[in-house]
Amino acid sequence: MNIILFGPPGAGKGTQAKRLVAERGWLQLSTGDMLRAARAAGTALGKRVADIMDRGDLVSDEIVIALIEECLPDAQAAGGAIFDGFPRTVAQAEALDALLEQRGAPIARVVRLVVDQDELVERMNKRAREEGRADDTVEAFKIRLKNYNDQTAALIPYYQAQGKMADVDGGGSVEIVAARIAAVLD
């Protein structure tokens, strides 16, 4: 089964994706993790995206679509993918739909984690202390939230029109949110 974990930065997508991997054996496909790995490895791609990421802006659709396309055979072999932080634009969503259609394995559900903006800022500050991500600064986070509102929120009506969007309250403990997600998927 292919699902998308959707929501603003700091909503808990990565944390919940990792739980689903452990519980269901699906593959987590996080374009943010892939880009951070490219940077850590010092590849040409990593160098190209470093400043854009640190600012909190989106890298090009072309780059992230290519990263995802490469992983689809492994995801199919694992029995499903949890898309985390992808798609973030309508162009990415359309490309993903086309790629999955070719494989006969469309997106089954889009789980949208709903968290209020004050809590997002609080979580971002906590993650900055714990993980030291360069884009977890107040300035970069504001840009990431703006990009979410300007470009990514357009995916809500996109997936609602497909009848795939399920809203899940993203507030509370990791366990409580995981139970709410399981209720939507099962």
Ligand code: AMP
């Ligand atoms: P994330 O870990 O998902 O918050 O992603 C960290 C950063 O990587 C984002 O702020 C963007 O700069 C970049 N990024 C990750 N996924 C995408 C995507 N689907 N489209 C564009 N940029 C992305």
